[in-house]
Amino acid sequence: MTALAELPGTSPGNPDVDVRADGVTVRLITVEPDYYGLTEQSVELARAVSATAARLGFAADPSAVGTAQVTVDALDIPAVLAFWRALLGYQNRSGSPEDLIDPRRRGAPFYFQQLDRPRTERNCLHVDVWVPHDQAAARIAAALAAGGKLVSDEYAPGHWVLADPEGNEACVGVAGHPGQG
Structure with a gap:
């Protein structure tokens, strides 16, 4: 050091x-x-x-040497970005309305790219977000309040599938939920 x-x-x-x-x-x-x-x-x-x-x-x-970011294509960037900000616990990068960064600088940044027309096919990528079991409900509630939708809770309390306002999916998984080995 x-x-x-x-x-x-x-x-x-x-x-x-x-x-x-x-x-x-x-x-x-x-x-x-x-x-x-x-x-x-x-x-x-x-x-x-x-x-x-x-x-x-x-x-x-x-x-x-290198870095990576996740790029999300969106028609309505502010609506989609709000969902991801709440879900990931990220913040807007200063001076940039289309970038989210991990305030602890551990996770990949997210960039939101403008689509010119709606996508007709299903997305082939989704993001998994893992949180402690006692944080899952708050993180899911924040993502839903930010415009997200619950796609499935079939595997709760192990994980939930959410989607942003344009259908891009994310799973919220939990570590150490009661009953998990």
Whole structure:
């Protein structure tokens, strides 16, 4: 951590450092009012982090440099975005009415792209959101209040299927619900 903090371009909260049993991941995401993602400065800092890791005897994997986001196509972006904001517990990215970000910077950002006409076929992608069992009811209620629909509660209290106002589906699964092993 000390070696990272001494690199030019770092600041409090940047980079994010994730320590796990199989290694350490250093995540460099630029969060600005007009941009969210990797910049050339992020890539340069990633190279400096890799060089520092190598100097300290750690293996660096520069092939892992990258980021991902989920893009949701929508006709009515404000209505669809409100559902996803409530369901995910995300917030709007400052200065951007079509982006949601995880305030803890752990999950993938969501971007909402304008459709020019309704989609006639069923979507082939849905998002699973896992929450503690004692948080599920509140998260589902918030998503429904934000314009979502309950598609199925057949497997409750293990999981529920919801949809945003345009039919994009999401499952709310719970960890550790009573009766679960």
